[in-house]
Amino acid sequence: MQKKKIILWTLLSVVILFCIYTIGGSFYLINFALLPSEKDNVEKVTHKNDSIYSFMKPWTDSLNKVKAIHDTTIINSEGLKLNGYYIKSTKPTRKTAILIHGYKDCAYTMMPIAYIYSHELGYNVLLPDLQYHGKSDGKAVTMGWKDRKDILLWAKLANTLFGNNTEIVVHGISMGGATTMMVSGEKLPPYIKCFVDDCGYTSVWDEFNYEIKEMFGLPAFPLMYSSSALCKLLYGWSFGEASALHQVAKCKLPMLFIHGSADDYVPTRMVYPLYKAKPQPKEIWIVQGAPHAKSFQLNQKAYINKVAQFTGKYIK
The missing domain is CATH 3.40.50.1820 (Alpha/Beta hydrolase fold, catalytic domain)
Incomplete structure (x- = not known):
């Protein structure tokens, strides 16, 4: 029973960390790309x-x-x-x-x-x-x-x-x-x-996907998908469209x-x-x-x- 609890909590922790990474990363990417501080x-x-x-x-x-x-x-x-x-x-x-x-x-x-x-x-x-x-x-x-x-x-x-x-x-x-x-x-x-x-x-999908690989060494999943969805929610358009x-x-x-x-x-x-x-x-x-x-x-x-x-x- 104790072993099962450890596995369950480990899995839950991984899921929580994944969600934090995805949500936080999506907001960072959107702000970085679409709200540049220097123009x-x-x-x-x-x-x-x-x-x-x-x-x-x-x-x-x-x-x-x-x-x-x-x-x-x-x-x-x-x-x-x-x-x-x-x-x-x-x-x-x-x-x-x-x-x-x-x-x-x-x-x-x-x-x-x-x-x-x-x-x-x-x-x-x-x-x-x-x-x-x-x-x-x-x-x-x-x-x-x-x-x-x-x-x-x-x-x-x-x-x-x-x-x-x-x-x-x-x-x-x-x-x-x-x-x-x-x-x-x-x-x-x-x-x-x-x-x-x-x-x-x-x-926009292709360009952002290329840039996050070049600048941050990150794959498309999950950030491209979550960031595109966030862009749709906040601004009414997605990277793919x-x-x-x-x-x-x-x-x-x-x-x-x-x-x-x-x-x-x-x-x-x-x-x-x-x-x-x-x-x-x-x-x-x-x-x-x-x-x-x-x-x-x-x-x-x-x-x-x-x-x-x-x-x-x-x-x-």
Whole structure:
């Protein structure tokens, strides 16, 4: 009898410890991933851009001199006030780019890409802060999943700001790339014409699973499952449903996939199933030697030419 009690209490202790580990670990993972304490702001990003790209300070100074960068806001379906910036082309044009930043970044992170579209290609540009980033409201980071609906609202605003016959390319980097792909699987308005994904992940599940192995050496079970369920309970979405892979499979519009061959943050291997799942028309460019989100920084002329060539087929 005494031996049975010891076994029972041992088993019970193991179960209790497992539950504590799972619940505590889930809250830690959710807070770590979706409520980051450090996020970029305009001042920090502007300084970083100026130090990396020689063209940035003269260009942004010229824009600021004539007050060409405008603030704007929208209210989304959840009542969140979302911030954005826009730059109108100096010449009348229907061409518009919506540029989507990455994880813990802000809209100004995409200013070097705005330079391509605005300065080089003569587009109007709209740069939104995603939920819980920059000056936008938000309960937590949504990793692009809830943001996909917001981007459709931003596109509607762009069509009003820049003329009712605007033609839009949506271009995102990293989490912004995943957001771009998630948008692509929705029912789209006629003014969205094509997409550019730069180093986006296949799904939030795949990306988080990869990261907890890389950062903490942990397997998917049980934390990925319990954390995904907790995310669903707290924020209304799960890691598995937030799938760029499933969304691109529904996309009939053109998409350019860009990914660095040396990406070890969103591993390069993720781009291949995304490209395979996407119906035609589509293009892929693997940038040799480029780490995560560095394809433009390290290959500026080639990147500009690739984007110009691709978008030029679908936006006139």
